[in-house]
Amino acid sequence: SQTIHQWPATLVQPVGSPLSLECTVEGTSNPNLYWYRQAAGRGLQLLFYSVGIGQISSEVPQNLSASRPQDRQFILSSKKLLLSDSGFYLCAWSVQGARAYEQYFGPGTRLTVT
Amino acid sequence: QKEVEQNSGPLSVPEGAIASLNCTYSDRVSQSFFWYRQYSGKSPELIMSIYSNGDKEDGRFTAQLNKASQYVSLLIRDSQPSDSATYLCAVNMFTSGTYKYIFGTGTRLKVLA
Numbered sequence: 001s002q003t004i005h006q007w008p009a010t011l012v013q014p015v016g017s018p019l020s021l022e023c024t025v026e027g028t029s030n031p032n033l034y035w036y037r038q039a040a041g042r043g044l045q046l047l048f049y050s051v052g053i054g055q056i057s058s059e060v061p062q063n064l065s066a067s068r069p070q071d072r073q074f075i076l077s078s079k080k081l082l083l084s085d086s087g088f089y090l091c092a093w094s095v096q097g098a099r100a101y102e103q104y105f106g107p108g109t110r111l112t113v114t
Numbered sequence: 115q116k117e118v119e120q121n122s123g124p125l126s127v128p129e130g131a132i133a134s135l136n137c138t139y140s141d142r143v144s145q146s147f148f149w150y151r152q153y154s155g156k157s158p159e160l161i162m163s164i165y166s167n168g169d170k171e172d173g174r175f176t177a178q179l180n181k182a183s184q185y186v187s188l189l190i191r192d193s194q195p196s197d198s199a200t201y202l203c204a205v206n207m208f209t210s211g212t213y214k215y216i217f218g219t220g221t222r223l224k225v226l227a
Binding site for chain 1: 145148158206211
């Protein structure tokens with residue numbers, strides 16, 4: 001069965017510090033991968049998606065970036081965090097198949113920028 | 115107009131009753147529809163998916179889709195206090211070479227014991 005991991009689970013970082021969040025998927029090949037952010041009491045905002053290694057599409061211009069160095073690894077980064085970057089960061093995967101297009105989320109990383 | 119709209123609630127129902135959650139969407143190209151349950155502080159969990167008009171049942175859950183009216187709903191029968199959560203409606207559409215998912219802001223459900 002498929003499993004998605006995210007780490008760290010929680011993170012407190014000062015403004016201006018760098019960020020690296022990692023997501024890995026097990027049990028599937030060539031998944032579509034997504035990064036979302038959910039601010040407190042708000043909906044899910046799609047940040048990046050990737051259909052393959054090295055292929056990244058950005059949905060929202062901001063100080064975040066994403067990379068996909070391996071098929072099942074997706075990384076979210078920032079060189080300098082802003083207060084507005086606080087939120088719940090969710091990685092998700094989907095793959096075409098018998099249960100086509102269903103999307104599954106990882107456990108998330110709760111980021112607080114102070 | 116928002117792409118996916120849900121009543122934010124809270125929707126309060128007594129234990130054992132049927133909870134009815136509704137969602138409308140604006141894009142007629144949308145192909146697949148999903149319901150997620152999100153407990154406070156946790157990530158969303160997929161509970162139902164539906165692709166064709168009509169009803170789809172899975173245990174106590176029934177999803178209903180009406181593409182002509184651009185409406186999708188979720189019924190929860192025999193509601194339990196453990197069903198208290200925020201329910202997110204999501205719509206999937208193929209655009210720019212990939213499938214993108216548009217989420218509503220969620221309906222908060224409270225099941226009263």
